[in-house]
Amino acid sequence: MNEQLNQAPCGFLTLTKDGIILSVNETLLRVLDFSSDELVGQHINKTLTKSTRIFFHLYFMQLVTVQHRVEEMYLSLNSKHDEDTPVLINAVLNEQQDQEVISCIIVPIRKRSEYENQLLIAKKVAEDAFKEKEKAHLQLEIALQNLEANQKELLEINKQNQKYNLDTYRELQLAKKIQERSLTKPICNDSIHIESYYKASSGLSGDIYGFYKINEHQYGIILLDVMGHGISSALITMSLQSLFQRLISTGVSASMVMKELDHHLHTLFPSDESVWHYCTAIYLFIDTAKHTIEYVNAGHPPLIYQDSDGEQLELYASSPPLGTFDNIHFETKTFSYKKGSRIILYTDGVSESLEPEPINSLLLKHSALSLLQFKEKILHSLDNQKETNHKKDDQCFIVVDLK
Template sequence: MDEQLDHAPCGFLTLSEDGLILSINHTLLTILDYTQNPFIGQHVNSILTVPARLFFQFYFFPLIKLEQHVEEMYISLVSSKGDEIPVLINALQKERTEATVLECILIPMRKRSEYENELLLAKKETEAALKAKDQANAELEATLKKLEKQKEELLELNKQNHNYKIETKKELELARIIQETSLTNPINNEKVEMEVFYNASSELSGDIYGIYQMDQHHYGVILLDVMGHGISSALITMTLHSLFQRLLSAGVAVDIVMKELDRHLHKLFENNEEARHYSTAILLAIDTDRQIIEYINAGHPPALWQDSDGKQCELSSTAPPLGTFEGIEFKANSFTFGKGDRLLLYTDGVDPLASDHLAPLLKETVSLPLVELKEKILQSLNHEKNIYHKSDDESFILIDLK
């Protein structure tokens, strides 16, 4: 990179088609608060916030492949200190002799973002005040009308409401039991050892997982997170569960499983776009005989693979979430594993920073038994809840390969 471009008044980087960082200028490193360059060969996710990672998968890569350029796309970077940095990105796809390269210019937008946020906040506060006023007037009018009715009618209404709440609570509790009963048990034998954790933020969860052994050497593991949580998300998880249970139990290839799940979501909402839900998912096919793992990550937080020496690798997203774009081709990636390797699959309720919290914990406990590692993660989760008061569905799967 020449001197002028390296110290240009804007950030500059080049990416491969797969999103790997090929070069990055000094200006962008300064914006990110780095004195050294640790990013060459890393995925662009390493400098993006979690929402920006999903945005890249949903819009940036599909758009630049379609139009060969991107103009003034608004995303957020993350600095070395974890601060969010809003930028505008312009990108151009260029065909070089050796490969296709994406050239990107990034312009910080801190002040503009602050002004826009202030305007949006003022607008929301005004709308909320007007809405509160209208609601107060409506409630006052309704109250005056209710005072004209007989006390017996009011008591009867309260009684019916109370009975409805009791019945609803019973139904939700039954639905929760049914949902949790559908979850498969972890598998523990001479080939694999597993631990799982599942916790709904309310009565019902948008998380679901399945663990299946097809024969002596083949295992299937899937973890899904449907957008949102509560009744609507839980209903969708159950429809997806019946489908992936049938497909994985039959040993269907991972790309076909993902294709069928994606097709199911599109068909489910083809007549009601407003009710559309999306789902992130990660699916693993483990062959303990050949010591090979095939996987597909559809917009899900990257799973962590760690070998017996503590070396780690992220199983990053390879496709958009299920239900986003029709006609997506799901291509499986694969890697070999050895004795003592460890895998961690999780939903964003466990680590919203996409492994920034879990990866160090996993490395520090490389020799710890799986059941004790699970307890460490749970302790860390409780600590995070106490600090940030977060509430989201939480699920993770730990796998040791023997």
């Protein structure tokens, strides 16, 4: 064997058709860790693993005998120390010196196998990553479809809400007009002059009032403030209004008016505390012939009475608010008034807004003004209020001149 073939970068050996090794180059000897003397003259089985031997004789030897050629057949050789070495073998069968010889080129592929394993692993990782990417892409598409559906649903809901808000606003405006138009108009004659002011903090108010001429000499004046403000309070005030209008017009006593209103509130909320409402109220029964005032104050801010000499009297509550307790006794009080006296009834939305100047000071300070001028003075003071928080409450007052 020439030196160039002996040191070739691949293994080389020759075999007889019986599998006897005729020659081995140095490259293959180093791979298998054998010496030339240990292999030359030995059967090829010495370099084959047990599993490879059967394959070698059934396929390799048969193929090279029939076709005189084998290309890139994968085998596993066994080293001197029983270490497997994967190789690719190319072989041809030809005659040399009147003998058929099998010449084999052997290429160790241990590194190639490692690379192939790494490529397989990399391929698996890439395939998994691609599948995850596809899965993520699918999930993203589903999420986008859901988002689009939700957006359409939200747009539809917003459209419905806008319509609902518009319809509700129209209904509230109509209810506000009905509530305002149900309020009584000023009364002015030779015996008495009654003016009023009413302003809701929102569309509807929890304040309600009424004053009525019962007969030629008798008048009934009532002012109520239902807990809270807005729709719920307004509904209750409208319910109470129809009742007190009927009661006052028939001329029943002040205590009876309060008793019936209290009973009505209890029947509205017999057992449901979540919707329970109460209200403060004050009622005046004025007799201009006798110059007397009969009144009941049920938890309401004090009525202020000022006579023609400037003397003031504050008529405080003598009974709890309507709707608080069952079987309340509403105490009626009566006093005589002087001609030229003035009265003001109000809700806490007015008194709190006018602070720090109390209403009685305002009344005393402007006693020389006519009733309409005095009303305008109160409105001017309310408009100039500094404590804007009180503007969130309903405002209502009644002023009365007793002639």
